[in-house]
Amino acid sequence: MRHFRFPLERVLRLEARKEKQARLSLAATLARLGGIHRALRDFEAALEGAERELLEASPSRPIVRVYVESLRIRKRVLELEARKAEAEATEARERWREAHRRKESLSRLEEIRRREWMDEESKREQAELEELAALGARNGRRRRR
Numbered sequence: 001m002r003h004f005r006f007p008l009e010r011v012l013r014l015e016a017r018k019e020k021q022a023r024l025s026l027a028a029t030l031a032r033l034g035g036i037h038r039a040l041r042d043f044e045a046a047l048e049g050a051e052r053e054l055l056e057a058s059p060s061r062p063i064v065r066v067y068v069e070s071l072r073i074r075k076r077v078l079e080l081e082a083r084k085a086e087a088e089a090t091e092a093r094e095r096w097r098e099a100h101r102r103k104e105s106l107s108r109l110e111e112i113r114r115r116e117w118m119d120e121e122s123k124r125e126q127a128e129l130e131e132l133a134a135l136g137a138r139n140g141r142r143r144r145r
Contacts, residue, residue, distance in 0.1 A: 004117045006110045015103040022096040029092045033085040040078045047071040 006012065050068045057064045 002121065004114050006113055008106060008109070012103070012106040012110060015099065015106055019096070019099040019103040022092070022099040026089070026092040026096045029085065029089045033082065033089050036078060036082045036085050040075065040082060043071060043075045043078060047075055 047068065050064065050071055054064045054068050
């Protein structure tokens with residue numbers, strides 16, 4: 001029996017590699033986004049506590065006001081970073097979807113070609129067996145004569 005060879009095997013391997021890279025890139029982007037969201041929650045909790053302290057602090061403690069303002073600034077920076085990371089995650093997700101779609105299309109094509117090849121190979125083998133049987137039957141008739 002001959003072996004199946006998919007003519008686009010190299011392309012399929014390349015697309016599989018691209019899909020894996022896109023998936024890893026997406027995972028890294030989502031991990032970064034998760035880290036930013038965690039930091040943002042931490043800053044929001046710290047800001048809430050600092051704002052309470054500011055309300056309770058005497059006017060002679062301006063350092064608390066400076067601390068609260070620095071937390072607010074950092075929170076805004078984190079919010080901007082989160083929006084940027086969310087946009088990057090959307091782009092990375094779309095790149096992965098496209099790479100996955102291309103790889104899956106080639107995989108489906110390979111499967112179709114493999115089934116077609118197997119059908120053709122079965123027909124070829126069946127024809128060979130029938131030819132051998134016919135030769136055997138002819139040889140058997142010759143010997144009897």
